[in-house]
Amino acid sequence: MFFGTHRCENSKSCAAFTNFTRVQHFFNDMEYNHRKIDQKWQSKWAQEGTYDASYNSDKPKFYVLDMFPYPSGAGLHVGHPLGYIASDIYARYKRQKGFNVLHPMGYDAFGLPAEQYAIQTGQHPEKTTEINTARYREQLDNIGFGLDWSREFKTTDPNYYKWTQWIFIQLFEAWYDHSIGKSQPISKLIAHLEARGTEGLNAECTEELVLSAEQWTSMNESQQAETLLNYRLAYRSQSNVNWCPELGTVLANDEIKDGLSERGGHPVTQKKMMQWSMRITAFADRLLEGLDHIDWSNSLKETQRNWIGKSQGASLVFDIKDHTAQIEVFTTRPDTLFGVTFVTLAPEHELVDILTTTGQLEAIKSYKAIAAARSERDRMADTKTISGCFTGAYALHPLTQKQVPIWIGDYVLASYGTGAVMAVPAHDSRDYAFAKHFDLPIQEVVSGGDINQEAFDAKSGKMINSDFLNGMEASVAKVSVIAHLENIGYGKGATQYKLRDAVFGRQRYWGEPIPIYYDHGVAKTLPLDALPLKLPEVDKYLPTLDGKPPLARAKHWEYKGHPLETTTMPGWAGSSWYFLRFMDAHNETAFASKLTTDYWKQVDVYIGGAEHATGHLLYARFWTKFLFDMNFISFDEPFKKLINQGMIQGISAFVHRINGTNTYVSAGLIEQHETQAIHVDVSLLQGNELDTSAFKNWRKEYEHATFILEDGKYLCSREVEKMSKSKFNVTNPDDIVDKYGADVLRMYEMFLGPLEQSKPWNTQGLSGVSGFQRKFWKLFHPSGIFKISEGPADKKALKAIHSCIKKVNEDMNNFSFNTSISAFMIATNELTELKTNEREALQPLVQLLAPFAPHLAEELWEKLSGEGSVTVCSFPEHEEKYLIESSKNYPVSFNGKVRFQLELPLSLTSEDIENIVRSDPRTSEQLGDKQVRKIIIVPGRIINIVMG
RNA sequence: GCCCGGGUGGCGGAAUUGGUAGACGCGCUGGAUUCAAAAUCCAGUUCCUUCGGGAGUGCGGGUUCGAUUCCCGCCCCGGGUACCA
Incomplete structure (x- = not known):
């Protein structure tokens, strides 16, 4: 020991001694000085552009991406970097494996929180965004990420949102042709309409139209424009929103607490509003099918499948007594058609006002008001409260012509299907509860349940009380009914999706302006040279007094004298294509050049939170498929492999x-x-x-x-x-880095547990990882000074190292970093015990540790006189020959309970083992007066003796 | 409500996917070192126990020579639920 010769003679000189040792620590290698070393390598990497990627490389490419952060005012807490550390480790690993790695970072900076803050303080959101991103950058830099910052951008940069707007225009100028299963330019649709009207047209649309070529050509410009909106992928239509009259604005569900606005506590009602939307439903089948070809977790794929919600059944119509209108319903159970005893409409259904009889007018009106006050989520979630109202009108059963009452009920949602259901209480739980509550008849048509007790929802059973279907299996009846309905012209087989078109307009300030102006009411797109359409200055970030969005406050918000659109794009617009921009972040003439997108292609590994399962991840897939259809890119899925990190x-x-x-x-x-x-x-x-x-x-x-x-x-x-500022339980990564160093933070975050799981943060645990690093450092500084021996390493040491290498390599492919870190700890403990100091043993360990603890590894690599940066050295592979075992310490169980151990050579056969076990005195001791009934031997694993 | 995850010592977690449950780390306890503290090192640490053992992976069943792992039925916690990001 370096200080072993110093002895403290008396208490006075001892104080001086303590000071002296501290100074000594600073000046030699004994202690790892993280502040100095972190700083040294971080500035070196930045200077040398160690992590800048280039597309022309003869190495294979690899694209690692994090879901980019929303820069909130609170700054990063230790939960945020979890995914970034994981992706950084993986990116570094891939770099060491010889790949040309792209690992960029940017910010998703449009959004509500900045706007709310602006409303409260009057400060421009751009300003707070600027401050927040600068702070994020500083915090990220502290952790030593291998990110290519030369490609950094924010979604709020006009140079970026110019291309978001451009993509919007492409969507506006396109339609979806189901006959070829692709998006197409709108000019092709116009040509079709001119030549043949809607004949032979198989297009995704809001409403099925029938037009002749003459009808089309005789329309005036605004009629034609209106007609085209029925097909465009970006279009305007009426949709339901949460409207808060007091605030004069639309609210997110998130901003509503117990039916009142979170801001101010005002009432909120459902209202129809003209809105820009995206025709994502056109892509439903491809979004579904594409899931089979990407490497995402099953749970995530399942979530998307459920969200898309494809169901097969029938669409059919009911005539209405004394009306010419018909009610269209979709059902997945056409087999139960004879069990229909009433029809329920959503309270918002357009026929409600027409059908309601004078006697029921008041009741229906007040029920509609009650339903409008409830959010869609409440209506879905609350299955216990049953409410509804009879319209006074009757529908005619399409097969029996029997009259069935028409009700409205808030369990039927206007936005799902046709907003109307044929109620079969005997075989649907919601209908059953409704029928019981209002004392409506229940007609059993599939045998097998007890409808006096509950609805029989099973999809199999024999048909009864169903005329020509009687005796059939339900699945057969289904087919038979559909055929019959088609014959009589009352219905057809149909596929329905739960997925709805995505509302795209927001009544907000802090989003991308929609590049549309209105020429005498006709929506037209801005030309490319007018982009970016920059956000205008406004006096307040609030709606106008007459309820128009904040952009309506701007002076001269017009294009060549025509008014510009006043809604802005939603948060998901900018994040739907940012992964493409990183490939060519500074391109001024295209969103990204074909050259670069063809080189980098998909994101190979994408890491982010599971909360984006249906929002961002679905929209990004949608835009990717669209850009693929239009030949702007040559792949149609954005993210090949996806990992969800859990929350801290x-x-x-x-x-x-x-x-x-x-x-x-x-x-x-x-x-x-x-x-x-x-x-x-x-x-x-x-x-x-x-x-x-x-x-x-x-x-x-x-x-x-x-x-x-x-x-x-x-x-x-x-x-x-x-973890949240408002709960006073946040830990700032800066504090950890300052106290323990970036590598300790990185490794500890990974050591906490499996990447995909949620786990609580416990600052105390850091000392474990910190101790490991000191121990690791000490292997290279056995007596306080750097020293490495060149001779051959001990066999035991090589075994320890190679089993660590093996484990880390395996874990790397499973993103199981927590177990890698215990492997490092185990190896370090063993090598410490063996007093290993040979280069043969220690150098590979530095290479192996580099992705996890890059600062420490660089420093040691330099001391070892390794070639270049450790970030590009090779990644070690284990050699089996160091790991071979010759014997196994078998657990010997009796009826499944381990009773003793038996060390045996692995070369023995089962028979040999059985003979040895039988003759072991401990066996007869365990047996007592019992008999051996069976012996199970799994060579290399266990021995189990069944007795009795 | 519906959909998707998860539940193992005091705590975070591990377990070759049916084969010795609790690796690794924290914490705690005892010891060494120290005037003392920090740091470091050593030993112990699932629970109960009459020291022979017994119980044990959210709860209740089942399959199996053997179940944290597979099957059936529950309970609890987290995420999503279409304008939070």
């Missing part, structure tokens, strides 16, 4: 205030009092113990707090929650 949760701390007092009682004593739990900042705690004086200083309201202690301490109760 915070462990919140609570103090317990005795109700109505300013006295706080320690957690163990709360049962004796009536208390309220209050969040307290976790930084005020040491373990679970509260620093009461720090608490008093924390906030004015606690200045005069008094405490009831237990064992002289004030203990807080703890709870795992989402």
